[in-house]
Amino acid sequence: MSYFDIDDILMQEERLPCVASIDVIKMGSLDPSSATPYLRKGSKVDLPLWLIKSYREKNGEDIFEVDPPKFLGPKYLDMLRADATVINLQSWCSHFFSFAITYLTLFQDGDLATTIQDSFGHRYLVILDISQNAVQDDTSEKTRNLDQLERQLFHAGLQDDRAQQQWRRRQAHRILPWAGAPRRDAFELGHLTKRPKLSFS
Amino acid sequence: MEDPLGKLMPSEVEFIAEDAPITITPNFQAGVFLFLKERVGPFKPQRPMEVPMWLAVSLRRRDKCVIHVPEWLSVDALTTKLEEEKMQQKQFVHMPAHFQEISSILFDVASQDVPNSEECRQLIQAIVDVRTAKIRQGGLDDMKDSLAIQLNNVTQMEITSIRQFACHAMDAFNRLSSV
Incomplete structure (x- = not known):
């Protein structure tokens, strides 16, 4: 799955109810009712999955209890x-x-x-x-x-x-040549001198 | 998920099938034709010879030859195959590679050369229907219980007809079972 996979991005926007299990420094902005720059222990916030995921990957311990x-x-x-x-x-x-x-x-x-x-x-x-x-x-x-x-x-x-x-x-679609196939000029350039010709007698 | 083999279309499978050799009787005289992949000829009137399918089609369209229909493309042979196919519940009967494509081309270009062509066409369709049902029951249904499916004697065209779906389904089951 690529980094810019739109489905992946939209999927990780989904929010989960979380409860902070410790005082989190400088995360007060996550909780609109918080007056301090700290996210107090026990405060409830809805966080998107991508945020929870990167927290868990970066910090060994759990900052949030996730429901x-x-x-x-x-x-x-x-x-x-x-x-x-x-x-x-x-x-x-x-x-x-x-x-x-x-x-x-x-x-x-x-x-x-x-x-x-x-x-x-x-x-x-x-x-x-x-x-x-x-x-x-x-x-x-x-x-x-x-x-x-x-x-x-x-x-x-x-x-x-x-x-x-x-x-x-039998409504066939047009079969396109492989992009790396030799071009028609190859005949003129002398790589292939003779073009096959169908002739009947 | 993008299919690693790209989107192989049925018409491309037919293109591949057109490399298969087939016997024709030309009604003209000509020397050896030099093609990129092979050389064909010399052509002598009323002398049966093997040529690639695509050349046979091209010659037949200009009324330069008569195509010898392969042995399996006859009412008797196809009826036997259909009976065998119906007898076996899960297994697939061995059919010539590209039988759908070759018969389809022959019905299109040289239906006069095929004896009882309408009956043959219906038999081919019946065989394809039976096999499609088997692929569905034996392969795709079981996919939810196992991470691999084995389908013996299935032709390239039949694989093409389920490739994208099967790839997506496998991917989904694989992701789900990894958690």
Whole structure:
């Protein structure tokens, strides 16, 4: 994943409820109600994932106690366990799975990981189905419930299917030469002296 | 995730398939043709010879030859293959490499040379449908339980038809299982 991956950046914008576990120097600006340059122990702030991530990577100890976001809380996870295929993940968090993966790499949680993996497994079969059988051009109705990772998967399947159908109808696209292939001038430059010519008698 | 192999389109797979040799009977006389990859000829009228598919297509379009249809492209052979394909639940029957592309080209360019071409076309389509269903059931469905899938005897065109989806799905499962 590249540094400038827009999905990655948007995903890490998601804020998590945090409680400062020590007095943090020069971080008073994070809490609008704080009058001092210090972030007092016990004050509650919502911090984006990228900030929490870089804190944890830079400092060994935990400055913040981090709670999972609403959509990774017990109530939402119960809904996922009940039937993952009917849930509109886009409304929970548009980068649900990428977020869950990053969150889990920071805060290991075996149960949560299993739930997320199972949910994706169930939803994957639905995506497989709809991406291979998308007849009409408007796919917005079908992708409404999918998060960004699933949408990419859906569009990959759709492109495969479209290309295949196009080929079956023999509406071929133009095959372009490899950029490093010898150019036509090569003949004139004398590397290749004779051009093959079809002649019949 | 960007597909490491780039986007190989079905028409490009067909282009690759056109390198396969095929037997023709020319109706003209000519010397040896020199091409970048190979030399073909000499051509003698009524003398069957092997040429690359793309040359056969080009000659057939100008009515300079008759294409000998490969043995597997006949109603009998295809019916047997279809039966075998239906018999096996998970395994794939061995089909000639590029059978979809070659048959598609032949139906397009030389449908008069193929006996019972309409029936053959339907049989090919039926075989492709059965195999597609198998790829779906045996390969893509199982992907959620394992990190690798094995599909023997699957042709290049069939892989192309699922490549982007499979790559994305593998990537997603891999990322999810690493936490």
